[in-house]
Amino acid sequence: DQQVKQNSPSLSVQEGRISILNCDYTNSMFDYFLWYKKYPAEGPTFLISISSIKDKNEDGRFTVFLNKSAKHLSLHIVPSQPGDSAVYFCAASPFFQGGSEKLVFGKGTKLTVNP
Amino acid sequence: DSGVTQTPKHLITATGQRVTLRCSPRSGDLSVYWYQQSLDQGLQFLIQYYNGEERAKGNILERFSAQQFPDLHSELNLSSLELGDSALYFCASSVGQGAGGELFFGEGSRLTVL
Numbered sequence: 001d002q003q004v005k006q007n008s009p010s011l012s013v014q015e016g017r018i019s020i021l022n023c024d025y026t027n028s029m030f031d032y033f034l035w036y037k038k039y040p041a042e043g044p045t046f047l048i049s050i051s052s053i054k055d056k057n058e059d060g061r062f063t064v065f066l067n068k069s070a071k072h073l074s075l076h077i078v079p080s081q082p083g084d085s086a087v088y089f090c091a092a093s094p095f096f097q098g099g100s101e102k103l104v105f106g107k108g109t110k111l112t113v114n115p
Numbered sequence: 116d117s118g119v120t121q122t123p124k125h126l127i128t129a130t131g132q133r134v135t136l137r138c139s140p141r142s143g144d145l146s147v148y149w150y151q152q153s154l155d156q157g158l159q160f161l162i163q164y165y166n167g168e169e170r171a172k173g174n175i176l177e178r179f180s181a182q183q184f185p186d187l188h189s190e191l192n193l194s195s196l197e198l199g200d201s202a203l204y205f206c207a208s209s210v211g212q213g214a215g216g217e218l219f220f221g222e223g224s225r226l227t228v229l
Contacts, residue, residue, distance in 0.1 A: 043119070043220030046219075
């Protein structure tokens with residue numbers, strides 16, 4: 001049973017446009033959500049997070065939106081740059097009910113930003 | 116550079132064999148986590164150690180075992196290897212027992228079982 005789903009394996013956008021990566025979750029106990037970015041031959045790196053008490057968190061060109069009723073979150077990258085080309089993993093955890101061992105990852109979406 | 120070091124980066128072995136993957140966490144981090152990423156799969160949590168003690172277990176097979184040593188480095192032992200064990204194995208670390216998810220990952224060890 002996949003608790004965190006990233007239904008788009010890949011996404012291609014033009015440089016300067018908006019990239020929107022989507023993630024759905026099924027476990028209503030999840031209350032902390034993260035996005036990790038992974039370049040080839042490197043480990044995932046933390047990008048941005050949001051807790052369930054918020055519906056939006058912004059960090060520079062990256063914004064994460066959370067819709068709790070729909071159990072859906074999205075990552076917006078504006079404007080997209082070729083260096084953003086990577087695999088993006090959505091992850092979720094029941095923050096107040098455990099530590100990072102309860103972190104559940106999606107399968108990832110490969111973003112390609114074309115110059 | 117996350118500060119987490121994993122060796123070896125690549126490993127090719129045969130079915131039935133045993134391998135050991137090694138991880139050195141970031142300086143000061145007490146928790147070490149092991150994840151497996153198989154083809155087209157997300158990161159699957161295997162096991163966590165905190166300050167030398169096993170803290171949590173995930174989807175880790177009985178053929179796999181791990182430990183964390185007094186200097187806080189960790190080893191993941193994979194035995195009686197099968198073709199399906201071919202995967203990227205990531206180690207991650209955090210200062211405490213994990214603030215809900217922000218982990219620092221190594222570059223991974225790619226295991227190929229032939």
